[in-house]
Amino acid sequence: MDPTKIEALEQHIRNDCGNITGIVVRKNGEVRYERYFNGCTADSPTHVFSVTKSVLSLLIGIAIDEGMIRGVEQKVLDFFPEYIPGPGQETARGVTLRDLLTMTAPFQYEEEPYEAYFSSGDWVRSALSLLGGTEPPGVFRYRPLVGPDILSGILTRATGRSVLDFARERLFSPLGISVADSLTFRDQAEQMAFYQSTGVSCWVADPKGVNTAGWGLTLTAGDMAKIGQLCLDGGRWNGTQLVSARWIRESTREQVRWAEQNLPYGYLWWVMEHGFAAMGDGGNVIYADREKGLAVAITSLMAPETGDRIDLIQTHIEPLFSDEA
Template identity: 30%
Template structure:
């Protein structure tokens, strides 16, 4: 009996020790499981620094506020998407907008915040992070730190040898054409993206996750959105530059663009940034990236990103990357280097993140429109969650500005 009690006590002590050791990870996993619950989604989107590890990206050493118009023109009363006509205020409210800004000819013409956010509130922008990462990648190429997009990703990241990424060109990864099998359905509990998310919350290595993916199609032949592709680009960038992504972003984008507000980038427990969607930043900071691309990589007379990189980033250059319905693409929007390209003749392009984060750029009209959101209806069939509906609003706004 005494031996039994000693064994029982020992087991209880082990369980208590395990609970103490693993409680923070269990808590993070639980938070991720409920991250998108309607009652708390808005607060969660602006407070990921209280849940995860991160690296801070301070505001520019010499911040420069964006100029503001003396008078603010009203937003359109309504806009039409397909057979649906919707009042603009109703759309902004129903899609849980937290910040909305219109930059016209480099001047703020409209800026509005909702649900407790302000101009200084950083929130997670999800896959809009990919377009920031693309800008950094272009700078690294220009500096010669990444020699060529024709190189394969495993040349920089040997851990990918034997995975679906072995032998895949950097360019194909940039263009979401890696051929790697991946389910990006956020509504499917067992999808690859949701399994990755739970692993991230537990503290698992993102590099190891990428190295465990398998090949599905011939690289460079099919446009399939795989968020882990951007993580692989982040792996290449870190190894090529010798800096973490947050450091490189501060040096190459935040300082040169005069970013007004502090930002931060989530990291895994191994210190690697969540390159595919972990940037937390403000609406105005996003507007600066849009303006930089509207000006072909030039910021107030200084070429920050090569013009050729910007052009290539927003130009689908192969049949499977073109906008429209086609058997070689899983999407109707076209794709460049981590930027989406809609059909049309004005050269529009967008950065897009889940739950309705957007940077819309129209170089022909010198317009940038940013929307931050925390839309709990994103995974439903509601048109409010679609990029196409936001695009319809942007086109209505552009008509009014003209």
């Protein structure tokens, strides 16, 4: 790599992307670039917000691979036989896992009811009570928080253990990723402080102990780069098939399109021309380009204006590695 170009990249980051805490680039399976900012190191986990969704996608795939879940067409309410849909939930009985994974499940709100949701003692049941409505499934409606948590409830029931415990055994430990514990907030101030923290290794859970699905996981940039590499390699890591190649193909190809933004979406992954990405608030990203054999991970602190991280990668990072074998 040209040191002058690397210095130009890092100067751009300091000037225009000041909330970035870490960047790791893997090319053809090898780490080619690693740099940390804002006092962080390779051992500094950061809250990666909606990147959590794509990790959930991998875990759902593993559960399907192992027969714990029949498949994406299984009805959501199969996993909650005690739940009786209430008035206004006409379409809830027909909602499938695929609808949740593709953000095409209908919900009874226009804007997510954050305050009521967070103040409830059971986030999965709170989400279930909002599922359905008068519209049928099938139209992309991005629900960053409430909808995905139903998947956490499904995974917990299907596997008989917490999402974090299942992830540790089937995904994190084989990848050499450490997530210390579940974290339940005592109040809003504690939650807000968590958004700006570094060095806290955890996966947020609701008061019932169910880990979140749409946000709440902390990872290092190196951890996220490993996840990107795993997916580039069709679910294999160090010769072991952790996730089936079929699930990687299906989850990272276009399943639906967000018409308003003309953006293709898979199973909790954003889909690009030659690859796919997990994207979270603040500019947290796992970016994978199949043609270039490139996996890029960026961790960031929450900030109101962060710019387009995909543009940062494609304009300022990818070209540095485009000529490397």
